Every structure is written in C-alpha cells, then in structure tokens.
Amino acid sequence: MSRILFALTLAIVAAASSPAAGREEPLPSWVDGPTKRAILEFVGRVSDEAGPGFVPVADRIAVFDNDGTLWCEQPVYVQAVFIRDRVRALAERHPGWRETPPYSAVLDGDRDALAALGEKGVAELVSATHAGMTVEEFRRIAEDWIALAEHPRFDRPYTGCVYQPMLELLGYLRSHGFKTFIVSGGGVEFMRPWTGPVYGIPPEQVVGSTIRTAYREVDGRAELVRLPEIDFIDDKAGKPVGIGRHIGRRPIAAFGNSDGDYEMLRYATEGPGPRLGLIVHHTDADREYAYDRDSPVGRLDRALDEAADRGWVVADMARDWARVFPPPSSADA
Amino acid sequence: MSRILFALTLAIVAAASSPAAGREEPLPSWVDGPTKRAILEFVGRVSDEAGPGFVPVADRIAVFDNDGTLWCEQPVYVQAVFIRDRVRALAERHPGWRETPPYSAVLDGDRDALAALGEKGVAELVSATHAGMTVEEFRRIAEDWIALAEHPRFDRPYTGCVYQPMLELLGYLRSHGFKTFIVSGGGVEFMRPWTGPVYGIPPEQVVGSTIRTAYREVDGRAELVRLPEIDFIDDKAGKPVGIGRHIGRRPIAAFGNSDGDYEMLRYATEGPGPRLGLIVHHTDADREYAYDRDSPVGRLDRALDEAADRGWVVADMARDWARVFPPPSSADA
Ligand SMILES: [Ca+2]
Numbered sequence: 247m248s249r250i251l252f253a254l255t256l257a258i259v260a261a262a263s264s265p266a267a268g269r270e271e272p273l274p275s276w277v278d279g280p281t282k283r284a285i286l287e288f289v290g291r292v293s294d295e296a297g298p299g300f301v302p303v304a305d306r307i308a309v310f311d312n313d314g315t316l317w318c319e320q321p322v323y324v325q326a327v328f329i330r331d332r333v334r335a336l337a338e339r340h341p342g343w344r345e346t347p348p349y350s351a352v353l354d355g356d357r358d359a360l361a362a363l364g365e366k367g368v369a370e371l372v373s374a375t376h377a378g379m380t381v382e383e384f385r386r387i388a389e390d391w392i393a394l395a396e397h398p399r400f401d402r403p404y405t406g407c408v409y410q411p412m413l414e415l416l417g418y419l420r421s422h423g424f425k426t427f428i429v430s431g432g433g434v435e436f437m438r439p440w441t442g443p444v445y446g447i448p449p450e451q452v453v454g455s456t457i458r459t460a461y462r463e464v465d466g467r468a469e470l471v472r473l474p475e476i477d478f479i480d481d482k483a484g485k486p487v488g489i490g491r492h493i494g495r496r497p498i499a500a501f502g503n504s505d506g507d508y509e510m511l512r513y514a515t516e517g518p519g520p521r522l523g524l525i526v527h528h529t530d531a532d533r534e535y536a537y538d539r540d541s542p543v544g545r546l547d548r549a550l551d552e553a554a555d556r557g558w559v560v561a562d563m564a565r566d567w568a569r570v571f572p573p574p575s576s577a578d579a
Numbered sequence: 580m581s582r583i584l585f586a587l588t589l590a591i592v593a594a595a596s597s598p599a600a601g602r603e604e605p606l607p608s609w610v611d612g613p614t615k616r617a618i619l620e621f622v623g624r625v626s627d628e629a630g631p632g633f634v635p636v637a638d639r640i641a642v643f644d645n646d647g648t649l650w651c652e653q654p655v656y657v658q659a660v661f662i663r664d665r666v667r668a669l670a671e672r673h674p675g676w677r678e679t680p681p682y683s684a685v686l687d688g689d690r691d692a693l694a695a696l697g698e699k700g701v702a703e704l705v706s707a708t709h710a711g712m713t714v715e716e717f718r719r720i721a722e723d724w725i726a727l728a729e730h731p732r733f734d735r736p737y738t739g740c741v742y743q744p745m746l747e748l749l750g751y752l753r754s755h756g757f758k759t760f761i762v763s764g765g766g767v768e769f770m771r772p773w774t775g776p777v778y779g780i781p782p783e784q785v786v787g788s789t790i791r792t793a794y795r796e797v798d799g800r801a802e803l804v805r806l807p808e809i810d811f812i813d814d815k816a817g818k819p820v821g822i823g824r825h826i827g828r829r830p831i832a833a834f835g836n837s838d839g840d841y842e843m844l845r846y847a848t849e850g851p852g853p854r855l856g857l858i859v860h861h862t863d864a865d866r867e868y869a870y871d872r873d874s875p876v877g878r879l880d881r882a883l884d885e886a887a888d889r890g891w892v893v894a895d896m897a898r899d900w901a902r903v904f905p906p907p908s909s910a911d912a
Pocket residue numbers: 311312313314315502503504506544
C-alpha cells in the first residue's frame with residue numbers, strides 16, 4: 247500500500263511541478279546548458295503560432311522509450327526480475343523445472359546460462375510466465391508485483407527509480423499540448439498497470455511488445471486470454487512499426503537511450519518541420535550507472551556515433567541532470 | 580476542396596451541438612423513447628459521483644464500429660468502392676489484370692464473381708491496392724479519394740453519409756468525459772485521414788484491420804512501407820483482441836450494427852458496473868436502408884436474437900432517429 251501511495255505521490259509531484267514550471271522555472275531538475283536550451287527552444291518553436299515552426303496541437307506527438315529513458319534499467323531490466331520472481335513462484339507447480347533449461351538457469355541464478363539463453367529461451371520464459379490467464383488477471387499479477395518489488399541498490403520500489411528530469415519533461419510537453427506515448431520493448435501489459443499513476447500516461451498510450459491473445463468465454467463470461475506465443479517485438483525497427491500501427495502519425499519528438507531506439511529516433515526526426523531527438527546518456531556511476539557501448543543492457547553505440555550528424559541531442563546524465571530520482575517521499579516508509 | 584469544407588462543417592456542427600446538448604436538449608436527433616432514455620440513464624449513472632454506478636473519467640472508454648454504425652455501408656462497403664477505383668486506376672500499369680481474377684471480376688463489375696471471391700481473393704485485392712507505398716503516401720491516396728467520391732444514392736460525399744444521431748452521441752459522450760474509439764473491420768489507414776474532421780476521433784483512437792508494414796530507408800529517409808500481407812483482421816473475435824492490444828482496458832460502452840460486433844458487445848458489457856451495449860438496427864428503407872438477417876453487407880442475426888437477454892439496446896432507425904444524415908451544408912456545393 248505504501249508503494250502505491252509512493253507512486254501516486256510521485257505523480258502528484260510531477261503534475262504539480264509541470265504547469266507551474268511552464269510559467270515560472272521550467273524543467274528545474276535540468277541544469278542550464280545546451281541540452282536544456284535545445285528542449286526549451288524546440289517546444290517554443292512548435293508552440294509559437296506566429297512562427298515558421300508552428301505545429302498544430304493535434305500533431306504534437308512525443309514518444310518515449312521506457313527502460314533507461316524513463317526509469318532505471320540496471321543492473322538488469324525490471325521485467326527480467328519479474329520473470330525470475332514468476333518462475334520461482336510457478337516452480338512449486340512445476341517440480342521438473344529445477345532440472346530443465348531455461349527454467350533451471352533462472353532458478354539457479356546461473357548468470358552464464360542466462361546470458362546464453364538466446365531468443366528462443368527468453369521466448370519460452372516469457373510464454374511460461376506471461377500466458378495462460380486473462381489479460382485482467384495478468385494485470386493484477388503485474389500490479390501486485392510492482393507494488394512490492396524493490397531496486398537492489400536504491401532500496402525503493404522500481405516506480406521510485408524513475409528519472410525526475412524526465413517526469414518534468416513529460417509534464418512540460420503535455421502542458422504545451424503534446425500527447426505523450428511510451429514506445430518500449432517491454433511487455434505492454436507489464437507497463438500499463440502503473441504508467442498512469444507514475445508517468446501520467448494512460449494504458450492506451452503505451453505501445454510495447456505483445457503476446458497473442460484470444461477472445462474466449464471463461465465461465466460464461468467474455469474474456470481475453472493470453473496465449474504462449476510472442477506476437478510482436480516492439481524494439482529496433484519494430485518501434486516505428488508499432489508507432490505506425492498504434493499512433494498513425496510520425497512523432498515530432500522521440501526520447502531514447504540505446505541502439506534499440508535508433509530507428510525510432512530516425513523515424514521521428516526525418517519528417518518536415520521542427521523535430522527533437524534526444525538520447526539519455528548514462529554517464530553517472532555515482533548517482534545511477536555509467537554505461538554505453540559495451541553494456542549488455544541498454545547498449546548505446548551506433549546511435550551515439552551518429553547523434554551529432556543527425557542533430558540528436560545527447561543528454562549527459564552527470565552534467566545535465568541536477569537530480570536523478572524524485573525526492574524521497576514520506577509515503578515511502 | 581468543397582468536400583473537405585463539408586466534412587469540416589459537419590465536425591463543427593457536431594462539436595457545437597454537443598456541449599450545448601449536454602446542458603439543454605441532449606441528443607436532439609434521437610426521438611424521445613426507451614432507446615434515448617437508456618443512453619441518457621447510462622451516462623447519468625456513470626457520471627454521478629455520489630451514485631453507486633460512478634465510473635472515473637479514466638475508465639470511460641466507448642468503442643464504435645464504423646461501417647453501418649457511424650456511416651452508411653450500403654449498397655456496398657465504402658472501402659470496397661475504394662478498392663474498385665484503385666484497381667481501375669492501377670489497371671493501366673497492369674494490362675494483364677483484364678484477364679486475371681480477381682482483378683477481372685472488379686474491372687468487369689461482375690457481381691457474381693465478386694461475391695464468390697472468398698477471403699483469398701479479397702486479400703489479393705487488398706494487397707495489390709493497399710501496399711507498395713509508404714504509409715504517408717497511402718494516407719494521401721485515401722484522403723484524395725474520400726474527398727471526391729460520392730455515394731451513388733445520396734449524391735453527397737461518403738463523409739456526408741454519416742449518421743447525425745451518432746455524431747451527437749459521440750459529442751455527448753465526450754462532453755461527459757468519455758474517450759471515444761473506432762473499432763472497425765475496415766483498414767485503419769483508410770479511416771485515419773478523415774476520422775478527425777468527421778467524427779472528432781484522432782488517428783491514435785482508430786483501431787482497425789492492418790497490413791504488415793516495415794521500417795525502410797527510402798531515398799535516405801526513414802519510412803514505413805506497406806507490405807502486401809494482411810497482418811490483422813479487426814472483426815468478430817478480432818475486435819476484443821484489437822481493443823486489448825490498443826486500448827488495454829475493457830470498454831464500458833460499445834456500439835455496433837452487425838454480428839461482426841457480437842464479441843465486442845459481449846466483451847464491453849460483461850464487466851462489473853454499468854455497461855451499455857447498443858445495436859443500430861437498419862429499419863428505414865425510405866431514409867436509408869432496411870436490412871438485417873439476410874444481408875451480405877452488415878448481417879445482423881445472432882446479436883439481434885440475443886440482444887434482449889444480454890441487455891443490449893436496439894436502436895430502431897425508423898423509430899428512434901428523428902434525422903438520419905446531417906443537414907445539407909452550404910459548403911456541399
Ligand atoms: Ca531503453
């Protein structure tokens with residue numbers, strides 16, 4: 247319960263800070279400098295009705311990657327921890343898993359075996375842990391898990407390991423007529439239960455990876471049932487595809503942190519008129535983590551190389567962010 | 580140009596009528612009677628903060644079928660006319676089509692051959708006419724076509740053959756905090772160019788059938804290209820699947836007109852709290868068309884049989900609608 251309160255408090259803080267920020271000091275957790283100026287200048291141009299860069303409100307679409315862009319993805323993706331916990335919980339009903347890969351790798355915490363899983367092993371783990379229930383049952387499972395799980399280093403719920411500067415940016419864009427979407431490689435139903443209270447982004451504005459679902463009658467009631475089959479991977483070249491299907495327009499702003507966002511950044515920024523592409527560069531081992539080209543999680547290499555040529559802004563976490571996480575909440579007790 | 584003005588005028592009429600309608604005379608084109616009362620009573624219950632049926636604004640999701648629910652689908656689906664016109668236009672580049680089914684059936688206007696096309700033939704026609712360009716190019720093609728095409732009986736653009744009572748209903752629901760979505764078997768990119776001006780529904784709130792797309796570099800620019808392969812059919816049991824993937828919540832209200840909406844109506848109405856399922860029954864051959872159980876277009880049989888037991892409201896067009904289409908506009912010249 248305190249976790250939910252904590253998440254709600256964050257949302258209230260974000261909501262409260264942004265409209266005021268629109269008038270007084272916008273983006274207080276961003277250090278004054280070229281990165282912040284690039285954001286303010288872009289928003290100013292598209293909102294200036296008399297200017298040549300004006301964009302009607304209906305076209306002010308901004309897309310955000312989630313892992314590593316809106317919340318912490320280190321030391322491992324949050325959804326990977328969820329999968330581990332689900333495998334542990336389900337193992338009671340599947341005694342054979344202890345000797346059967348890929349489950350045994352998870353249950354043994356065998357890092358080498360996990361790293362060698364490959365796409366097929368990961369798909370099997372996702373199917374075993376994310377399917378076989380209605381979508382509403384899965385949402386409750388995800389919601390219950392996120393309410394209790396804690397980040398191993400920061401000792402707060404994962405929903406408290408979101409980036410305060412990005413919360414302010416979401417609010418700032420919305421206060422200037424932008425519609426904000428998440429476009430993430432993560433499972434869409436893993437995110438939807440909490441993106442509303444944490445980011446102010448409703449379920450229908452979350453685009454993510456999906457498994458197949460089917461309409462079924464369950465105990466005489468119409469339900470959507472989750473099937474053990476991957477439907478769509480919303481990553482890399484899949485991100486523009488997911489955007490096209492779901493949003494139906496080329497966004498004018500995109501925010502990412504890894505090569506998984508390369509195609510989305512290009513798609514968003516290669517249209518007419520003002521465009522903003524921004525990469526969150528993790529450079530801050532003290533306050534969060536420092537990683538890019540060699541990281542197995544959130545690898546950032548090609549997008550970093552091409553950023554300058556393509557006009558993408560690189561936000562240096564150590565230099566550009568006055569604060570990383572939201573202030574501790576009294577509800578976080 | 581006059582067509583676009585006409586569509587815009589409709590939208591302005593709808594927008595202007597609804598907020599006033601919320602206060603003075605709601606739904607003026609609906610005849611007073613049990614159908615109108617059922618709608619008003621439902622909206623009243625979910626909006627009454629003190630009542631037991633209150634639904635928070637975030638959960639006020641309403642889904643609308645398009646063909647036969649929001650606009651006229653007789654004598655043939657509008658998109659079928661679009662396909663015919665596209666085949667005719669493309670036939671210049673494909674001289675062999677004149678002798679090759681399924682194209683020959685379209686070019687000859689052979690009704691029997693068209694009726695016998697089957698799923699494979701239709702898929703081939705869709706692939707040939709809807710793929711091979713970027714999504715932005717296709718949108719322009721659809722936009723240009725809808726601006727000029729006219730209904731064969733009513734002598735006005737198809738976007739003028741929308742139902743005035745349903746435009747008022749869309750506005751009335753939105754003025755009570757509802758988010759309105761289209762959930763149609765039609766192609767999503769065929770609808771998106773005009774649902775904004777005509778229905779007040781933005782592209783990201785249109786769920787429909789899709790063909791596969793791929794991220795490609797075209798002349799050095801990032802594009803989404805439409806591939807000749809059906810991706811998803813948003814009809815029958817596909818409608819709840821599309822709703823789950825796109826909206827991520829069970830709607831509390833659903834509006835349809837055929838057995839293609841049966842599963843969507845069940846999914847929307849079989850949740851807790853107040854629910855509204857409504858079927859538009861085409862009973863008015865004088866002002867529009869009269870058809871149900873035996874119609875190849877918009878067949879309504881099982882959903883009509885089960886409506887009373889499931890608590891679905893059946894709107895009888897002849898009895899419940901004071902007016903069918905919007906008033907002729909001065910822009911429609
Ligand atoms: Ca990421």
